[in-house]
Amino acid sequence: MAIECMITTRRSTQSMAQPPSLKTEHKQDDQKPLVFDASVLRYQTEIPEQFIWPDEEKPCANTPELQVPLIDLGGFLSGNKQAATKASTIVGEACQKHGFFLVVNHGVDNQLIADAHRYMDDFFGFPLSEKQRAQRLLGEHCGYASSFTSRFSSKLPWKETLSFRYSADKSSSSIVQDYLCSKMGEEFKEFGRVYQDYSEAMSTLSIGIMELLGLSLGVDRAHFKEFFEDNDSIMRLNYYPPCQKPDQTLGTGPHCDPTSLTILHQDQVGGLEVFVDDKWHSISPNLNAFVVNIGDTFTALSNGRYKSCLHRAVVNSQTPRKSLAFFLCPRDDKVVKPPNGLVDDTSCPRIYPDFTWPMLLEFTQKHYRADMKTLQVFSNWLQQKSS
Numbered sequence: 372m373a374i375e376c377m378i379t380t381r382r383s384t385q386s387m388a389q390p391p392s393l394k395t396e397h398k399q400d401d402q403k404p405l406v407f408d409a410s411v412l413r414y415q416t417e418i419p420e421q422f423i424w425p426d427e428e429k430p431c432a433n434t435p436e437l438q439v440p441l442i443d444l445g446g447f448l449s450g451n452k453q454a455a456t457k458a459s460t461i462v463g464e465a466c467q468k469h470g471f472f473l474v475v476n477h478g479v480d481n482q483l484i485a486d487a488h489r490y491m492d493d494f495f496g497f498p499l500s501e502k503q504r505a506q507r508l509l510g511e512h513c514g515y516a517s518s519f520t521s522r523f524s525s526k527l528p529w530k531e532t533l534s535f536r537y538s539a540d541k542s543s544s545s546i547v548q549d550y551l552c553s554k555m556g557e558e559f560k561e562f563g564r565v566y567q568d569y570s571e572a573m574s575t576l577s578i579g580i581m582e583l584l585g586l587s588l589g590v591d592r593a594h595f596k597e598f599f600e601d602n603d604s605i606m607r608l609n610y611y612p613p614c615q616k617p618d619q620t621l622g623t624g625p626h627c628d629p630t631s632l633t634i635l636h637q638d639q640v641g642g643l644e645v646f647v648d649d650k651w652h653s654i655s656p657n658l659n660a661f662v663v664n665i666g667d668t669f670t671a672l673s674n675g676r677y678k679s680c681l682h683r684a685v686v687n688s689q690t691p692r693k694s695l696a697f698f699l700c701p702r703d704d705k706v707v708k709p710p711n712g713l714v715d716d717t718s719c720p721r722i723y724p725d726f727t728w729p730m731l732l733e734f735t736q737k738h739y740r741a742d743m744k745t746l747q748v749f750s751n752w753l754q755q756k757s758s
């Protein structure tokens with residue numbers, strides 16, 4: 372049988388009181404979860420109904436391409452002032468419109484990017500039972516997940532993911548490698564090293580981009596750089612197997628990233644789409660570039676100036692697609708609040724209350740399936756709790 376059904380006895384633990392009037396789409400304990408075994412499902416002409424998205428959310432044919440600026444980081448990273456002014460102006464415009472831009476001459480070693488893709492092919496090519504050695508547990512955001520079959524019962528994504536924590540703290544210099552080896556075994560040392568190095572490169576790049584964002588917002592250039600210097604982030608490998616009904620499903624459903632900044636490297640297959648001006652637009656693959664987008668937490672840090680935009684990923688019937696996503700997050704104890712320069716009691720009052728990243732993460736993991744309204748719903752909920 373292609374789709375194996377089993378009864379789960381796991382119960383979700385909820386340490387936070389259920390936010391009133393929030394309709395969660397989380398799975399009930401008495402429902403039988405599907406198992407998403409890509410090695411079988413990729414050939415099936417009919418797909419399980421849980422993967423069939425409502426008509427209004429299904430992929431559209433002929434999506435226009437998004438005109439997204441290509442930022443040459445070379446000059447900025449080497450300290451050229453003119454290049455910094457030019458780059459920050461273009462980035463600022465893109466972030467006010469939709470929050471997406473591309474970066475080239477980013478300083479990340481091409482061989483490291485190629486290795487990170489190659490090791491993904493190896494990992495996701497393993498039998499399901501092997502990958503499940505790193506199984507993501509309910510309520511956690513790290514580990515291997517084959518779709519979200521044990522979490523949700525509808526609008527399931529056609530993908531597998533492997534996620535892990537990255538910490539920029541000096542005492543955690545092998546956190547990625549240690550985690551992957553602890554789950555998969557010592558023979559994954561080289562695999563772990565590649566993603567340790569890749570995450571580190573992403574952390575460095577994201578801090579450079581934070582300087583650029585600070586400049587573009589007219590705040591002290593060091594402000595966001597310092598805020599994220601000790602980041603505690605999430606690295607995710609997204610693997611989208613082929614699907615024989617690609618027009619019925621989505622690889623990643625429409626969402627805004629709740630995190631601060633996402634740096635994505637997509638392979639040459641294509642599939643990333645962004646919702647701008649009431650339409651879905653595609654972002655064409657460019658192996659030399661990283662796609663960067665603002666997340667909800669940075670929207671809050673910029674006091675609403677920079678947009679965290681709805682995006683999704685579509686799949687195809689022929690070719691597996693891979694993307695590597697680094698989600699920059701502040702250290703757990705950092706209070707997310709905009710710098711004084713972005714707040715003015717009369718002309719620019721505070722839009723979102725203070726929060727910490729673990730509060731928003733817990734909200735999306737346990738109570739609310741993240742979508743385009745996550746930040747607003749979370750913010751209303753916080754304000755209502757404290758009133």
Ligand SMILES: C=C1C[C@]23C[C@@]1(O)CC[C@H]2[C@@]12CCC[C@@](C)(C(=O)O1)[C@H]2[C@@H]3C(=O)O
Nearest residue numbers: 512605626627628629630698735740741742
């Ligand atoms: C499809 C989803 C997975 C995600 C929650 C969401 O509904 C939309 C954003 C996803 C993301 C990306 C960054 C890391 C993560 C833990 C988060 O906070 O938002 C994941 C969520 C997840 O895997 O649960």
Ligand SMILES: O=C(O)CCC(=O)C(=O)O
Nearest residue numbers: 609623637643684694696
């Ligand atoms: O794979 C992609 O292109 C997008 C993935 C994404 O949006 C995510 O992982 O949050």
Ligand SMILES: [Fe+2]
Nearest residue numbers: 626627628682
């Ligand atoms: Fe995303």
